[in-house]
Amino acid sequence: MSDESIKEETLDPSDWSESRATGQRMLSDAFDDLENIRSRPAWKRISLEAKAALHEAPPRNPQSLNSVYEDYRTNIEPYALGNRHPRFWGWVIGSGTAIGMLGDMLASAMNTNSGGFEQSSAYVEEHLIGWFKELFGFPAEASGLLVSSGSAANLTSLIVARDAIVPSVVGEGLAAIERRPVMYASEEVHNSVEKAVGIIGLGRSALRRIRTKDDFTMDVEALKEAIAADKAAGLHPVCAIGTAGTVATGAIDDLDAIADVCRDNDMWFHVDGAFGAMAALSDSLRPRVKGMERADSLAFDLHKWLYVNFDAACVLVRNPDAQLRSFSIPVSYLSALPGGVAHGPRTYGEMGIDLSRGFRALKAWMSIKAYGFDKYARMVDQNVAQARYLASLVSAHDNLELVAPVPLNIVCFRYVRAGLSAGQLDDLNERILVRLQEDGLAVPSGVRVRGKFALRVANVNHRSRRDDFAALVADSARIGNELALVT
Numbered sequence: 001m002s003d004e005s006i007k008e009e010t011l012d013p014s015d016w017s018e019s020r021a022t023g024q025r026m027l028s029d030a031f032d033d034l035e036n037i038r039s040r041p042a043w044k045r046i047s048l049e050a051k052a053a054l055h056e057a058p059p060r061n062p063q064s065l066n067s068v069y070e071d072y073r074t075n076i077e078p079y080a081l082g083n084r085h086p087r088f089w090g091w092v093i094g095s096g097t098a099i100g101m102l103g104d105m106l107a108s109a110m111n112t113n114s115g116g117f118e119q120s121s122a123y124v125e126e127h128l129i130g131w132f133k134e135l136f137g138f139p140a141e142a143s144g145l146l147v148s149s150g151s152a153a154n155l156t157s158l159i160v161a162r163d164a165i166v167p168s169v170v171g172e173g174l175a176a177i178e179r180r181p182v183m184y185a186s187e188e189v190h191n192s193v194e195k196a197v198g199i200i201g202l203g204r205s206a207l208r209r210i211r212t213k214d215d216f217t218m219d220v221e222a223l224k225e226a227i228a229a230d231k232a233a234g235l236h237p238v239c240a241i242g243t244a245g246t247v248a249t250g251a252i253d254d255l256d257a258i259a260d261v262c263r264d265n266d267m268w269f270h271v272d273g274a275f276g277a278m279a280a281l282s283d284s285l286r287p288r289v290k291g292m293e294r295a296d297s298l299a300f301d302l303h304k305w306l307y308v309n310f311d312a313a314c315v316l317v318r319n320p321d322a323q324l325r326s327f328s329i330p331v332s333y334l335s336a337l338p339g340g341v342a343h344g345p346r347t348y349g350e351m352g353i354d355l356s357r358g359f360r361a362l363k364a365w366m367s368i369k370a371y372g373f374d375k376y377a378r379m380v381d382q383n384v385a386q387a388r389y390l391a392s393l394v395s396a397h398d399n400l401e402l403v404a405p406v407p408l409n410i411v412c413f414r415y416v417r418a419g420l421s422a423g424q425l426d427d428l429n430e431r432i433l434v435r436l437q438e439d440g441l442a443v444p445s446g447v448r449v450r451g452k453f454a455l456r457v458a459n460v461n462h463r464s465r466r467d468d469f470a471a472l473v474a475d476s477a478r479i480g481n482e483l484a485l486v487t
């Protein structure tokens with residue numbers, strides 16, 4: 001029996017054609033923003049008005065979508081991080097593409113929970129991961145999972161590593177273990193690895209930070225010594241992490257040598273290839289990441305050097321059973337059925353932390369199909385060539401110097417001037433960096449390399465041109481000269 005007096009509501013638009021028109025305007029504006037991004041400052045400080053507008057009391061009553069969108073246009077969109085801009089090279093933050101934007105929109109339009117089952121998104125993810133397995137030389141039976149970030153990919157990998165080498169942890173926890181598990185990475189390792197080692201319960205001090213050589217790659221002899229010393233002390237070496245492209249300078253560890261050490265010591269070999277794994281796209285760079293194909297697990301981002309829109313990363317695990325051991329807990333309410341929805345390639349909740357998850361694979365699958373891997377290879381080569389070009393301009397400049405080699409796409413440099421102390425130079429370079437950003441000229445980030453503060457350009461930007469790097473050099477030197485006069 002229906003009760004006519006009950007007024008049922010929905011969140012669907014009351015006027016579909018008006019909503020559609022607003023949506024079309026949003027999409028058109030987003031394309032305009034991307035098309036004209038070069039004419040904007042690389043970064044703009046958030047205005048006081050915009051900050052104030054974002055302190056509204058929780059709204060109880062509806063506002064029109066048009067007015068909400070005006071709020072976005074005025075107070076939100078203009079104050080983005082800047083990574084769409086051709087002169088943004090800070091941290092390692094990819095620039096995204098129009099296709100990635102559309103992929104995100106379509107994924108949201110489908111609004112599927114991409115946790116598995118018999119649905120297209122599960123097959124797209126499996127298919128995409130198959131392409132990555134081929135790209136990185138992993139066996140076809142390896143497993144994989146899209147995750148939110150390189151940090152999540154490292155964490156997922158180290159959980160699997162811990163459980164593969166010390167399986168009792170899965171059921172009994174760490175308290176039941178006699179020998180403390182320890183892991184190894186170079187002192188240049190990204191802090192997400194240290195964070196992961198802490199999160200998985202080993203304690204951050206269980207990450208042994210192995211010294212690096214002059215080229216910032218791990219000293220593998222020191223790794224062997226550290227493992228021997230830990231074994232002698234009654235500890236349990238379980239995993240070594242090689243980095244393909246360190247965050248500070250882009251150094252690529254000798255992955256083959258680390259793989260050998262892991263094999264000889266019954267240890268798990270994990271590679272953090274957050275951005276550097278993508279060197280495998282390029283015929284000329286691929287030999288540099290040799291050994292990566294021997295990893296037990298590999299973490300890499302799609303939102304860095306594959307230019308996919310945020311967020312998307314991936315983990316590959318050579319032995320699928322190892323991944324299942326860590327994450328699979330059979331329960332009736334998620335069991336596969338002989339047909340219907342609960343049937344399909346796999347449930348991704350058995351492969352990682354998330355059960356419910358968005359359809360991240362779509363934007364990556366669409367992008368790779370639309371561009372083709374050869375185009376990505378050329379973009380990666382272009383970014384490396386641009387980094388070398390920037391390095392050559394820096395080297396040729398009287399007031400600039402490189403503070404690290406440039407093996408890949410990262411350039412660390414600083415302003416120098418005779419007569420200034422080490423502390424004054426650090427301070428001056430910090431101020432140059434802030435001025436570059438605040439004047440909207442360019443966004444490098446900062447880093448300390450062997451104690452010296454430097455400007456750091458991580459080039460994962462497909463919009464940059466050689467002129468942009470020439471401008472960075474000119475602006476850095478000009479600002480340096482101006483500030484040095486008052487130092």
Ligand SMILES: Cc1ncc(COP(=O)(O)O)c(C=O)c1O
Pocket residue numbers: 091092148149150151152190192243245246247272273274275301313
């Ligand atoms: C080498 C390396 N590993 C891991 C990460 C963390 O990746 P994400 O920022 O996607 O969490 C980064 C980020 O720059 C990185 O450079």
